[in-house]
Amino acid sequence: MANYADDMITDLLDRKLPLDQVYTLQSDKDLGRRDQVLALWQRRLGWTEPVLAVIQEHLFVVETASGERVTRCDCGAEFGDYRANWKEEALVYERNPRDGEIYVGSHAADPDWQILREFYCPGCATLLDVEPVPVGYPFIHSFIPEL
Ligand SMILES: [Zn+2]
Incomplete structure (x- = not known):
């Protein structure tokens, strides 16, 4: 079992690690x-x-002093129990895919069929996730960490 230098992991987190070294990390279990x-x-x-x-990016599971395990943004805003979908507690903006800011012309989806759902932290307004989904589709729950 390899133990990488903290500098290498720090560079990875800061997006400064060269791609060949990222590949090495990805292929090493x-x-x-x-x-x-x-x-x-x-x-x-x-x-x-x-x-x-x-x-x-920006979201962590933290065990609070009371023993609860919650999803927390790096700004400190909490989104509730880590097993619940944090998106339910986020600020949500449903962007018309033809508003010209993300996709333009023929590259834009039909707004009757698709929306771009943006999730923002209520504490720091950081954009946390974007879902291009069919209109009315429920929030995607990406995963629940096994703790
Ligand atoms: Zn935040």
Whole structure:
């Protein structure tokens, strides 16, 4: 089991790692890397509660002082129990796919068939996710980490 230098993992998190080294990390099924990443995030975030998982960019599962496991943005805003879909607590904007900002002309979807659903953090207004989905489609729940 390889144990990568913290500098390498830090560069990965900061998107500074060269692609050939990213490929090396991706192809190496190093089970210890998860703990390294969590330790680095724990230091970066400065939270006293343990970071249990990284959901995606900006979102983490944290165990609070009361023992609850919640999804939390790096700004501190919480989205409730980690097993629930955090998107239910986010600010949502349903963008017309033909508004000309994302897709233009023939590249834009028919708004009667598709919307671009954007999810923003209510604490810091960071764009957290975008779903191009059929109109009326429920929020996609990407995954529930096994903790
Ligand atoms: Zn936030």
